[in-house]
Amino acid sequence: MSTQLDIEHAAQLIRDGKVVAFPTETVYGLGANAMNAMAVARIFELKERPSFDPLIVHIADFEQIRALTNFDDDRVQLLADRFWPGPLTIILPKSERIPDIVTSGLETVGIRMPANPVARELIRRSGCPVAAPSANKFGQLSPTLARHVAKQLPDVDYILDGGQAEVGIESTIIALNHRGFEILRHGVITREELEKVVPYYPLPDEEKTNIVSPGMLKSHYSPEKPIYIWDSGFSMAFDRSRVGLLSFKGDDTDGFAKVELLSTDGDLKACAVNLFAAIHRLEEADVDFILAQPVPEQGIGLAVMDKLRKAAYRYQ
Ligand code: TXA
Ligand code: MG
Secondary structure, eight states, X not given: OOOHHHHHHHHHHHHTTOOEEEOOSXXXXXXXXXXXXXXXHHHHHHHTOOXXXXXXXXXXXXXXXXXXXXXXXXXXXXXHHHHOSSSEEEEEEBOXXXXXXXXXXXXXXXXXXXXXXXXXXXXXXXXXXXXXXXXSOTTBOOOSSHHHHHHHOTTOSEEOOOOSOSSOSOOEEEEEOSSOEEEEEOOSSOHHHHHTTSOBOOOOGGGOOSOOOTTOOSSOSBOSSOEEEOSTTOOOOOOGGGEEEEESSSOSOTTXXXXXXXXXXXXXXXXXXXXXXXXXXXHHSSOSEEEEOOOOSSTTHHHHHHHHHHHXXXXX
């Protein structure tokens, strides 16, 4: 676990234009000074991320948002009061001071204030907003432990170890429009919670203009072993002794080579917390492929199934 000295060392590296992996409450991030285009370019290089996929900018203090965005919208303050620090990213009109590489040339920028105390201390000490995608190679499994980062990104300048990410899946991403908000990526903050603050209003197709999310690809979060969703559409015959099972609440687990239980009682929050670490372990086990039992698509279950479908997409 990181000490204050480690955090200060990492902050110094960020000030020097280096790239540092750090814990957040969602997943580990790969951070650099958001105002330093060269440092941000190194993030794309290390991750092998296509340049059309924009980064989220992390702040430690609400006031930082003013230099990063052009907005005059009371709803942002309301959302921040309720959900920040925490796993919510808000897409806002960007100020011209943010280098284009951060936003892949979009007119908008995603902003998030993480809750993890190591992340907050790092951003505060760096003295700058920190651009950070998840600290995995592009398209691969997201990291919820420092060792997941070390495995995929051995060339990163430094890894701050903050133990296990306690939320376990990426932040909910929302965009605001003239009537309300829409969800660009599901996470543990659900539509129902957000609706208590701002109305839910997905723009009808004919009104959609610049709200694009280039990173929302169909294939993502893929483990190195094939993963399939074990629903009624799965028809392949298989030998359970060669298969790893990602189990939602422990039903029908007999005979599998390895079983990773996401929750014992069907708690969807526990599923989100354990999801990526469980898939990492199954990927490392002696199995030919992974089967994932579907979870109910309500509340946080929407985010969990979204990750599972993207992980399974390339193996269909
Ligand atoms: O929880 C999280 O959000 C983690 C931690 C590290 O904060 N970060 C994360 O970043 O998940 P990343 O880069 O793996 O995913 C960010 C997503 C991408 O799919 C990207 O396309 C989308 O956010 N995004 C970023 N800026 C955007 C923008 N201006 N408009 C639309 N989508 C945007
Ligand atoms: Mg990611």
